[in-house]
Amino acid sequence: MRDRIFYSICFGFILGVLVRSFSTSGGVGTPTLLGVGVVYIAILLGIISIALLLFFILISKNKFGLLLAIFVFTFCLGVFRFQLADKSAPAFLESRVGERVVLSGVIVDEPDTRENNERLVVAVGDKSQEIKILVTADFGEEFKYGDLLDLRGRLEKPENFTTDQGKDFDYVNYLRKDRILYVMSYPEIEIVSGGHGNPVRRILFTVKNVFLDKVNMIVPNPENLLLSGLILGERSSFSESMRENFVNTGTIHIVALSGYNVTIVAEWFMKIFSFLPMLFGAIAGILAIFLFVLMTGGSSTALRAGVMASLALFARATGRNYDVARALIVAGVGMIFFNPFILAYDVSFQLSFIATVALIFFTPKIEKHFIWVPKHFGLRDIISVTTAVYIFVLPFILYKMGNLSLVALPANVAILPFIPPTMLLGFLTGFLGLIHPILSLPFGYAAYVLLHYEISIVNFLAQIPFAAITVPDFPFWLTLAIYVYFIYRLFGNFLRPSPN
Template identity: 40%
Template sequence: MRHSPVVLYAAIGGFVCGIGTYTLWPVSLPTILYVALLALIAALVYRRSREQSLLLVTVFLFGAVIGLLRTDAEAEHLRTPALEAQSGRAVTIEGTVAREPDERESMTQLYVKTESALVLVRTEPYEQYHYGDRVSATGQLEQPEAFETEFGRVFDYAGYLKARGVTQVLSFADVKILSTTDNVLSIARLYDVKNLLSDSIERYIPAPEAALGLGLLLGEKRALGDELEEMFRRTGIIHIVVLSGYNVMLVVTFIMFLFSFFLPLRGRVVFGLVAIAAFAIIVGLSATVLRASLMAGLLLLAQATGRVYLVTRALFLAGVLMLLWQPYLLVYDIGFQLSFLATLGLILLAPAIEKRLSAVPRWFGARGFLTATIAAQIAVSPLLLYQIGQFSVLAVLVNVLVLPMVPLSMLLTFSTGLVGLVFPSAAAVLGLAAQLSLWYIITAAQYFGSLSFAAFVVPAFPFVLVPLGYLLVALAWYKLERTSLDPLAYWTIEEVEAQSETKTSVPQSETLAATPIFFR
């Protein structure tokens, strides 16, 4: 039985509104129960009247209740009265390093899981720490505070950490390793493989090309250096270094290609899901990576079960799953927001844009890259300008010049690191080829980024202009398409009628370039 899309999106809308409301204006449990009572009353009235508007109100309210309850549960989970009482004092905590250490030039950041909380520990960058280490840390306990960025925006650092499960920071900490993990099944072994590959890449590819290669392949951008990273920002290609959905798509496509030589479809799906999960863990489970990985997993499940993969449904389902896991992503994680908007832009805007780019040749995927870049830029610009405040004038041009080289650079970088573990002489040759491809990307970023007009700062403006901007985008899209919201007309995965004489109607934007789009 097909579910009405309006009902489905009313439920999702209520869920999102519930999370957003509680995040910005925390409500009490009696208020949540009152909303639940309203939903129950609406449901009872609907049973008698069968009025469709009441059905929408009912599912919206029930969705809101779920969102409110989930956010309330997360807020309760993050409450640490004992630690909060010690804020501003020197304390000693003991726990386990729960995430891969974030090593920087000036410090190392450790996410330490104690019995009651997850604490961000900042210490000097001289000692080597690993996931799973049992540590003792002594330092100044602080609550994170907002600060102003170089572009005049206020960055809510406390909210940013809250979306990562952290409410307390231990600064200037003296950290001692109490014990290490030797469990062969620990996630630490995945990080060992990552470090082994990273060391091999740095051995055969010189800097700064090696740093870019590690960014493309594993999302490590810290070795780029501030100056080069700024060039990538000014040219609008920083997303390839912080591991965007495009990079994830390339990695998963390569993995499935390898499995196709010796595994049947079901086997490819099983091992593909395991590989996707392992890769997501290795590169850090950022919002972008998690969203792309979930959508990739849904595609594999659709293939295994003989169902049609509809990318819009997969996007919204992935978003709901992520918010169920961590509701504070909605308001406090710009990566989640931009990733969702960029993907939605590719789904809805790309078909209309491509129709008007028929004069652009398809050589080397030029039209596809241009279409995707324009669609993504339009979709993220209102929020990006509000949150970040910098606009890249040359983003479309540089993306079209650089993106075709990214798959080759990633493949050569990975091959160099892998072969370097076994055949050093062959790795030296591959490393030279990888260096040349990476040099091309760096040169493009440096040349265009150095131009005075490459980017400019947009003065701060009120948030009300953001939804207004998206309203204008929606009106322009509707005028170009002259259609109803067909892309939202179906559920995520539908069963294929193998012998049916009538074919399922699937909107073009759901299937257009589905493989690259759903990862972006």
């Protein structure tokens, strides 16, 4: 009974957030399902559910009724939590949309350097009404986290668009999850002063950039771009063709901040320390995850990926999948409570969560089909994990992105065994480069060889005809049906009522 109460609380809250997500401005829900209407309905349901809770606790003792009342009550809490997060834009900016404005603000995230421009997240207004603006700037100035800027340009609202795969992308709410409500394209920018923002993050970003500079001194382009992506999740500098090749071969995940990617690294650390008791090996892996999160600057995306990876690592090290499942759900609910927008509008969070579930629960089901694969160099583990995760995330990828890679499995099998040593060599290249560049040369050259091989595999497979196909209209109902089937096969024994 306690388990069912736990799941009623968690899934009721999640469903409440999800329903309210689809009724927000720019959302994709039913057009008549407006945010205000949902809140009023939730208030009514909340009052009814409290009355039912008291009735079933004090009078009826009916278990099903109690669970239903708990579910409805936490559903209402989910609606209210999203309502609190879905703040309206301040009038002083809303009235100036479409006009040329003069604003002052601080860069509150690391500048995002792209192939043709640079993107800055600038916070304007006081703490009580702080709003973020995504500023697209030309190259020239060296912008840093914590810089105070004067901006002169046209203030606009972001707009949704259609991707190259024909999928509608809710760009408005994608930015809104980070409290970014406006955009400015190529305004006049003056750096007033530096050193603002969180001093800890400023130090982390400085160390990260110095580290990358040392790597770039030794490893040439484009191999250095891949190495930056592997170690720190940096892929913004990828050329369009390079990014497209990684997407079409199903290998873009290796340069993404996801629980899946981080777990692969952590498991490799566990193998290094396999001569120690398993608990110490798991601790070494979790320390590697912590180091990774710090190296990325402590971003919320990296932190979420680190939490997911730590749970997956603990599950695979101890075999206590059931306990970790509860911890995973609690972690997911906690992240959603902290930022309700990530449930419906953060693909990174969604992929991390789905991939972590696959790592913990689906991989053991798959492994028995690969006993014929040798264990040398962890090949069996890599193939099992890759297959399990790819099968599990495929419906989501088809629905969300509309891209189906037909060469993903051979591409991942050919590349993934070399990713951990590549990352280790890359880390040593940057770390020793901080001491003296000569010390990093042998490690940098070795990393280059592996990186060149990995890029060559990706480029070769991407050129195969029909390496990837576009599925623009993969239906939501089919995606939902597939995951219901997956959940039933994985957790059917837990969902069935006990004989007693």
